Amino acid sequence: MTSCKQCGTCCQKGGPALHLEDLDLLQKKLLPISCLVTIRKGEPVFSPISGVVEPAKQELLKVSASNSWTCPFLNQTSNQCEIYKNRPVECRLLKCWDSAKLENIIYKDNISRWDIxxxxxxxxxxxxxxxxxxxxxxxxxxxxxxxxxxxxxxxxxxxxxxxxxxxxxxxxxxxxxxxxxxxxxxxxxxxxxxxxxxxx
Ligand code: SF4
Structure with a gap:
């Protein structure tokens, strides 16, 4: 596979962790804090790289619903992203058939609640x-x-x-x-x- 089939699987496994590049989305209120969940250092969380749940190496801020890991911006009927034009950097880099670009930014330049x-x-x-x-x-x-x-x-x-x-x-x-x-x-x-x- 070399293109997105819009199966929704990536977005169901968890919304993205946010990076400095995403601060603008917060400042413009395109990502309200009601859709952000803090992941504290050591908290078990799904890793898009290893594909398993493991303790977070540092504090993160993730896009997430309050009752599920599925990204709240995934339209579960159409499997489309409701903020596609303004999606965070991890979403722009994620390709399920090639994780190289995403791997390059994992745990780099992350933002956390302390930036807010x-x-x-x-x-x-x-x-x-x-x-x-x-x-x-x-x-x-x-x-x-x-x-x-x-x-x-x-x-x-x-x-x-x-x-x-x-x-x-x-x-x-x-x-x-x-x-x-x-x-x-x-x-x-x-x-x-x-x-x-x-x-x-
Ligand atoms: S923001 Fe959009 S692309 Fe990113 S995980 Fe959520 S639904 Fe998927």
Whole structure:
């Protein structure tokens, strides 16, 4: 195959991660934050290069729906991109029959929520605290610690509890919708336990 057959498979596996080149789309509000999900470092995410789910090597901002990995801009009836003329750079480079151009930019010049959230905003410090207290590095460390199952469970439970409680605080304080929660915090950490521990 040497051309796009518009099967929609690429766009169903996940929307693109955003790069500096895409900042303009955000500034022009062509990509509202309601369609952006933060992927924190270490969070398991589908890699378009390896074709499998693996921990993110750095923080990313991905185009995604709140309830599915399928890109929210994919028209699922026609399999067409609803923002084709303004699609992000990864989409312009992605060819399912030749991933060379896409591979060249993966993990290069990515943007993240920190390019959008102002350091003097009220939520900034809460997010920084959340990053320190609820990191995927700590989850990974626990998964490889060799501790007893109850000790690992207790450590994981503590992190998951903090993750949920900091989110709840921010949701109440700032009236965050689910979409905004996913932009500011990424997906709740309990959703990634299956990858690290083989259970949900
Ligand atoms: S923005 Fe368009 S091309 Fe890119 S993943 Fe979404 S539907 Fe596909």
């Amino acid at each position: 959230i102002k350091p003097d905003s009220e939520i900034f410090n809460i997010l920084k605290q959340h990053g320190i207290k609820c990191s995927f590095a700590d989850i990974e460390q626990l998964s490889k610690s060799g501790k007893s199952a109850p000790d690992i469970q207790a450590g994981v439970d503590e992190i998951i509890k903090k993750d949920l409680s900091i989110r709840e605080q921010a949701i109440n304080q700032f009236g965050l919708s689910l979409e905004k929660e996913l932009f500011y915090f990424g997906r709740p950490m309990f959703k990634s336990l299956d990858y690290y521990f083989g259970k949900g």
